[in-house]
Amino acid sequence: MxxxxxxxxxxxxxxxxxxxxxxxxxxxxxxxxxxxxxxxxxxxxxxxxxxxxxxxxxxxxxxxxxxxxxxxxxxxxxxxxxxxxxxxxxxxxxxxxxxxxxxxxxxxxxxxxxxxxxxxxxVDRADREPVPADILEQVTANIEAGRNGRAVADFMRLVGVPALAVAVMRLLPAWSKLKAVAPTLRYDFAFMRGLQQGQxxxxxxxxxxxxxxxxxxxxxxxxxxxxxxxxxxxxxxxxxxxxxxxxxxxxxxxxxxxxxxxxxxxxxxxx
The missing domain is CATH 3.40.50.1820 (Alpha/Beta hydrolase fold, catalytic domain)
Structure with a gap:
């Protein structure tokens, strides 16, 4: 309960x-x-x-x-x-x-x-590119424009999900659940700021x-x-x-x- x-x-x-x-x-x-x-x-x-x-x-x-x-x-x-x-x-x-x-x-x-x-x-650039320094602003712009699906897709790309897999996910019922919580990505990127820039x-x-x-x-x-x-x-x-x-x-x-x-x-x- x-x-x-x-x-x-x-x-x-x-x-x-x-x-x-x-x-x-x-x-x-x-x-x-x-x-x-x-x-x-x-x-x-x-x-x-x-x-x-x-x-x-x-x-x-x-x-x-x-x-x-x-x-x-x-x-x-x-x-x-x-x-x-x-x-x-x-x-x-x-x-x-x-x-x-x-x-x-x-x-x-x-x-x-x-x-x-x-x-x-x-913490360095040896194994992967850093997350863009303005990622919070990018996510915020997408959410404010109603592009929740775009925000989810961009996040999936950043965490290494292949583009084909993201395309398949868009067709599944779970995609609507992901879009519903997409605005919360702003919280994560807010407190992760400065920790994913290769420094x-x-x-x-x-x-x-x-x-x-x-x-x-x-x-x-x-x-x-x-x-x-x-x-x-x-x-x-x-x-x-x-x-x-x-x-x-x-x-x-x-x-x-x-x-x-x-x-x-x-x-x-x-x-």
Whole structure:
């Protein structure tokens, strides 16, 4: 049964809760939500050890859209959900949701441990071209002109989906769901700004993320992805880096869940 929490600006954020044990919030990446993404199956795989919260980021699923496209609003949403758990939840984020989770931890919402899977960071130009510096403006122009399908197609191209595959996707029922959440791409590109332009990661953005952190990538993922996540582990104050053999960005819950269980159940601090 869907529950709701009210964010600081009055936006209602929808969430589910399953399982029992320490509280754990899962943060989805771009365009994903409870009804369309990886968090549901992962939550089921973790529910024997944790009370797992999955939620619809604003503008997706059953959550309200709000009016202000700002990274602060998404951080307030996550902060409101963290308070709903009673405070001090464990936190996991995937893809752009990993950056959102890291930013929330830096904001000081009381996260005791943090796990991040494949934040899409482009820290050099060796393996791929950077994302255009004005991508947020491009997406905003498409959304304001009603070109949601164009915004989705451009995003798919940026993440490496072949043009033929995008053409086929346009014919499938799922395309209408993607177009419906296309406006939320503005949030992702807003807080990803400066992290995908082929430059080293900032050394101060996550300087307060001192809790034990696990940065994970897949052994079959692209070189630029793995380079970016190694760099993330290096700039975080208290992070370890781990690669899951045979996995890529579409990580299997059966492979990821045991790793998260081991990490979150371990000692609270490595000193």
């Amino acid at each position: 869907t529950s709701y929490v009210t964010s600081a600006d009055g936006t209602r954020i929808a969430y589910d809760r399953i399982g029992s044990g320490p509280d754990l919030i899962l943060v989805d990446g771009a365009m994903c939500y409870r009804g369309n993404g990886p968090s549901g199956p992962l939550a089921e795989a973790l529910a024997d050890r944790f009370t797992v919260y999955t939620y619809d980021r604003r503008g997706r699923g059953d959550s309200g859209p709000g009016t202000d496209v700002s990274p602060d609003r998404e951080l307030e949403d996550l902060e409101a959900l963290a308070k709903q758990t009673g405070g001090a939840p464990l936190l996991y984020g995937i893809s752009s949701g990993a950056v959102l989770a890291a930013d929330a931890a830096a904001r000081g919402i009381g996260v005791p441990k943090l796990a991040l899977y494949e934040a899409p960071l482009i 080293p990661l900032p050394t101060t953005r996550w300087s307060t993320v001192t809790m034990p952190t696990l940065v994970i990538d897949g052994g079959k993922s692209a070189g630029w992805m793995r380079t970016g996540n190694r760099s993330l582990a290096e700039v975080l104050p208290n992070a370890e880096y781990r690669t899951l053999d045979g996995q890529n960005h579409m990580v299997k819950p059966a492979v990821l869940a045991p790793v998260l269980k081991e990490f979150f159940a371990g000692p609270p601090s490595r000193g």
